[in-house]
Amino acid sequence: MGMRVDIVTLFPEMCQQVLDASILGRAAKRGYIETHCHQIRDYTLNKQKQTDDYPYGGGCGMVLYAQPIADCLRAVQQEVEAQGRPKPHIVFLTAGGQRYTEEHARRLAEYDNLTLVCGHYEGIDERVIDAFADEEISIGDYILTGGELASLVVADSVLRLKPGVLAEQKGYEEESYWDGLLEYPQYTRPEVWEGRAVPPVLLGGDHQKIDAWRGEQSRTRTRLRRPELYEAWCRTHPITELPKWKRGENVRLVKTEEQFRAAAQLFAEGRKTVCADGWTAEYLETLTPEVFLEQLKQEKQDGWVCYLHYTKDVADGMVSVNHKTGQVEHLFVSAAARGKGIGMKMLDFARKKLPEWPHPELTVLDINTRALALYRRMGWAIEGIELVFDPEKFEDVAVESRLLKMRYEG
Known part of the structure; x- marks a missing residue:
């Protein structure tokens, strides 16, 4: 039984369509992972199926009710329990959450099941966050129309780390941010495209030289593009063994x-x-x-x-x-x-x-x-x-x- 991810949203079709496609879709069909999307609107108690209202204290926009989100989360918890799984780890996608990083993805991937709650409009009634959230996450310092895209970002970055989802573990261990650095540049056929040639070292077949080149490219790219990442990497990767002196x-x-x-x-x-x-x-x-x-x-x-x-x-x-x-x-x-x-x-x-x-x-x-x-x-x-x-x-x-x-x- 693979990791389970549930998304609580006003647009379940939008989210499920992405989760069922490409690498994640194939992994789900093979049983490596399990994904479910839940419609918040199904749990409203009013005839109009309304999920939001004006905020107390005034202000523009609308705020999502606590009740339908809470009831939806309780239903998810019951489904998870029926499978014999532990209680899900619940994450609310909000602008006020911690900024998401690869470290968060690795940590979240350790849970058996994860529930992601999508915010919308001007936000979510804080009381349901206080009652259910294990943590809040923001995928960046910008504003989206809703939390659906953010939830898909988190789901994708977490599920890809699970065994069987990618063909090789090396597929994610050499990706950007995995070891604190940006990934080295990649090339494929043809060898020369519009006058631009593939670096000769990649064509020579010497994997030791290729690994050294990729490492240098990764460090240089990070140093120039993301100096704060590179500084942190330097602190955690001291040089403990110097290159050997060569003859001559x-x-x-x-x-x-x-x-x-x-x-x-x-x-x-x-x-x-x-x-x-x-x-x-x-x-x-x-x-x-x-x-x-x-x-x-x-x-x-x-x-x-x-x-x-x-x-x-x-x-x-x-x-x-x-x-x-x-x-x-x-x-x-x-x-x-x-x-x-x-x-x-x-x-x-x-x-x-x-x-x-x-x-x-x-x-x-x-x-x-x-x-x-x-x-x-x-x-x-x-x-x-x-x-x-x-x-x-x-x-x-x-x-x-x-x-x-x-x-x-x-």
């Missing part, structure tokens, strides 16, 4: 003129990338390797130590540390080498180069969301704001940003 990788102390120039080149490339969305084009033109070459040499005089990461004798990453102040700065990876874990390795390397400082510090721009996420996941916490780049105060600044101070907490 090593870190060298910057000492020679050639090494300083290679570091300055990386510095200029990295700083331009970070500042691209927040500073003027004129300012970006001034970020040359020559400028950073002088800065790195001066910083050496001030106690900073710079390191270069090499892959097969090609400098593709850098970081600087200061033993006097316990600071880590200038963590940059070349564009060609990004996505290979070099940033993680270099940040871990830099922190370990400061054993006398159990809580080293670094700074990062809040618009550099990629780096900010990495630092959070590696145990660094925001301590405060070092500087605010306000376009009204800095002529080279196009978009306001903040330089955040972070501290290693482990």
Whole structure:
């Protein structure tokens, strides 16, 4: 006996038609789930079959009576009990309910049976909500003409999680929001459509590389489109295992003129990338390797130590540390080498180069969301704001940003 969902509504045909279609309809026919829609109007006590009236205290619109909803819910409870099921969990779909998320769907899917009550007009008499509701849910911060669409959203998102509804469990575990991230982009035939090609990695058959690409795409999409989701994901998904160092990788102390120039080149490339969305084009033109070459040499005089990461004798990453102040700065990876874990390795390397400082510090721009996420996941916490780049105060600044101070907490 599969999960049972009942919808209490003024428009049962509308709801049942959706529930009987597509994936949910097929699952119901096979006995994996059970759905029923109930007409509130059938339980009215007046001849006109009226279900609403004007609100006490005045105001526009109409309010649904408590009595027919209550009697309808009691009838549903009797049906459920006759099946030998436990008492249904009752949810009212209201604008004042908790905002619905995937976490709610997973929790509701644990019940044997669920009853969804659709609001309409200006709302429902609060007394029936107080008497019957186990909880109230809103599917978003907008207004609908009734709760039917909201109830179908909840029913669909809950029932799809039940065994047998989807062909594979993986079908929902890789969907958006399941692990707190948005889903990676999907492609199908043909390989090239109107000049747009499918990413080559998806055509190579290397499933390890495909999984890595999809993970990166999912994280990037979430970081750019839903930063609040990504921030929450970073807090709950710390990096506990660093990528292994590969043959041909090593870190060298910057000492020679050639090494300083290679570091300055990386510095200029990295700083331009970070500042691209927040500073003027004129300012970006001034970020040359020559400028950073002088800065790195001066910083050496001030106690900073710079390191270069090499892959097969090609400098593709850098970081600087200061033993006097316990600071880590200038963590940059070349564009060609990004996505290979070099940033993680270099940040871990830099922190370990400061054993006398159990809580080293670094700074990062809040618009550099990629780096900010990495630092959070590696145990660094925001301590405060070092500087605010306000376009009204800095002529080279196009978009306001903040330089955040972070501290290693482990």
